[in-house]
Amino acid sequence: MLDLLTRPNADAYRDLIAQTSAQVADRFETTTQPFSGASRAELQRLVDDVPLDGDGVGSPQAVREIDELFLEHAVWFHHPAYAAHLNCPVALPAVAAETVLAAVNTSVDTYDQSAVGTLIERRLIAWAAERVGFTHGGGVFTSGGTQSNLHALLLAREAALAATSLPRPRALARLVVFATASSHFSVGKSALLLGLADDAVIEVADDGEGRMDAAALAIALRDAAASGRLPMAVVATAGTTDRGVIDPVAAIADVCDAHGVWLHVDAAYGCGLLVSPRRRHLLAGVERARSITVDFHKSFFQPVSSSAILVREPRDLAAGAWHADYLNPLENDEPNQVDVSLQTTRRFDALKLWVTLRALGADRIGEMFDTVIDLAGAVGDEIAADPELELVGRTQLSTVLFRVRPEGVDDLARDALVAGVRRVLFESGRALVAKTVIDGRPCLKLTLLNPETTLDDIRQILGMVKDAATTLAGIAPELDEALAGAEASA
Numbered sequence: 001m002l003d004l005l006t007r008p009n010a011d012a013y014r015d016l017i018a019q020t021s022a023q024v025a026d027r028f029e030t031t032t033q034p035f036s037g038a039s040r041a042e043l044q045r046l047v048d049d050v051p052l053d054g055d056g057v058g059s060p061q062a063v064r065e066i067d068e069l070f071l072e073h074a075v076w077f078h079h080p081a082y083a084a085h086l087n088c089p090v091a092l093p094a095v096a097a098e099t100v101l102a103a104v105n106t107s108v109d110t111y112d113q114s115a116v117g118t119l120i121e122r123r124l125i126a127w128a129a130e131r132v133g134f135t136h137g138g139g140v141f142t143s144g145g146t147q148s149n150l151h152a153l154l155l156a157r158e159a160a161l162a163a164t165s166l167p168r169p170r171a172l173a174r175l176v177v178f179a180t181a182s183s184h185f186s187v188g189k190s191a192l193l194l195g196l197a198d199d200a201v202i203e204v205a206d207d208g209e210g211r212m213d214a215a216a217l218a219i220a221l222r223d224a225a226a227s228g229r230l231p232m233a234v235v236a237t238a239g240t241t242d243r244g245v246i247d248p249v250a251a252i253a254d255v256c257d258a259h260g261v262w263l264h265v266d267a268a269y270g271c272g273l274l275v276s277p278r279r280r281h282l283l284a285g286v287e288r289a290r291s292i293t294v295d296f297h298k299s300f301f302q303p304v305s306s307s308a309i310l311v312r313e314p315r316d317l318a319a320g321a322w323h324a325d326y327l328n329p330l331e332n333d334e335p336n337q338v339d340v341s342l343q344t345t346r347r348f349d350a351l352k353l354w355v356t357l358r359a360l361g362a363d364r365i366g367e368m369f370d371t372v373i374d375l376a377g378a379v380g381d382e383i384a385a386d387p388e389l390e391l392v393g394r395t396q397l398s399t400v401l402f403r404v405r406p407e408g409v410d411d412l413a414r415d416a417l418v419a420g421v422r423r424v425l426f427e428s429g430r431a432l433v434a435k436t437v438i439d440g441r442p443c444l445k446l447t448l449l450n451p452e453t454t455l456d457d458i459r460q461i462l463g464m465v466k467d468a469a470t471t472l473a474g475i476a477p478e479l480d481e482a483l484a485g486a487e488a489s490a
Contacts, residue, residue: 034082037429080457081431088449093359094352109338121350133287138314145268146186148293156233156262158319182240210243214251239270244397250285272299275366400446404469418442
């Protein structure tokens with residue numbers, strides 16, 4: 001019998017999923033830290049030692065191997081000591097939906113492959129667009145914020161090219177995009193993929209705290225036009241990756257309207273505010289954007305991947321359409337989502353959000369996002385009051401930037417401690433924090449997206465940070481002998 005999910009194997013499927021879920025549940029119950037601390041060399045050996053040629057071992061054994069190879073050494077985003085990147089614990093109903101969509105294996109590129117799946121996705125897009133303030137908006141689910149930003153800038157490029165009489169190659173070389181230094185790296189990457197000039201992304205000054213300065217944007221637009229460039233799009237960010245701040249979208253929209261420029265809002269991080277009972281006002285003006293990126297797998301607690309691009313005018317999506325007789329012929333009255341997507345085969349990720357909304361309700365999701373923002377504020381206060389730590393600015397969302405400052409250590413040495421502290425914590429597996437550079441200086445970053453994490457949990461992380469910094473600085477080597485040599489490996 002073939003090990004395929006077909007009618008004769010329904011019982012085998014039931015047993016295998018039960019075995020798999022039991023293994024994972026056991027790990028959730030017994031995991032005591034976010035990472036095992038295994039070295040890269042050790043993990044590489046474990047992976048390399050698995051034979052991939054020859055006879056198989058059978059499904060039950062292969063699944064059992066997952067426990068020792070992957071689950072033992074996974075990075076666990078649900079653990080309260082995980083505070084590194086924009087990764088969240090996932091809603092239980094979404095995980096259940098993931099099981100369903102993986103088993104059925106629906107592809108939502110064409111209606112005849114998905115039927116009601118297409119209709120569910122379209123309903124969710126309409127719901128999200130309405131939350132933004134797009135009365136008759138459209139869009140499509142994507143693999144993530146990077147793809148959503150690329151798609152939006154593709155549409156903006158085509159709109160800008162359609163508005164000029166210049167030949168396409170000449171116009172393409174003149175197109176420019178406006179963003180801040182805090183904008184997501186996918187903006188520059190998208191410019192490259194879209195064939196724009198190397199200097200096509202013009203950096204707009206911010207207010208000193210990472211938010212785009214609308215007055216500076218107006219000047220940048222005028223200067224670009226005066227030099228013969230063609231403004232293609234402005235990218236405002238509703239939740240920068242590092243600082244967690246939100247550009248003044250309404251003021252930026254005023255400038256874009258005055259200059260007739262496409263406004264794209266990258267709300268991959270901040271989209272949870274769309275359902276926030278207390279902070280929706282932070283997205284004021286977002287309804288004036290031409291396109292928006294939302295990442296449900298960040299602030300809606302969805303499993304990866306679950307993102308979308310939303311547009312104010314559905315007709316804008318036609319600029320990215322492509323037709324093939326074997327897939328989506330031009331003359332076809334079926335609602336084929338491939339008509340508005342950069343992807344062909346595409347998972348039915350919308351089902352996860354659908355089940356989550358039905359199970360929890362939008363307000364509950366918003367309350368969970370508000371909870372992590374509240375926590376970030378409390379952590380910021382804690383760091384600001386600690387003489388061994390230095391708070392680097394204030395967030396509007398759930399990131400916290402800080403530096404360690406052991407007594408008797410100068411700024412240069414404190415900067416050098418950042419990488420070492422992060423490495424020490426990672427290699428121990430006890431806590432995961434991130435590092436970045438702000439205003440030319442390295443700093444540590446906490447990204448808080450777990451509503452069950454408490455202030456006491458973060459205090460423990462900060463205690464580990466301070467102990468590691470003190471040890472690496474050579475002030476009190478006896479604090480933790482296990483940290484010896486960490487500076488060299490950082």
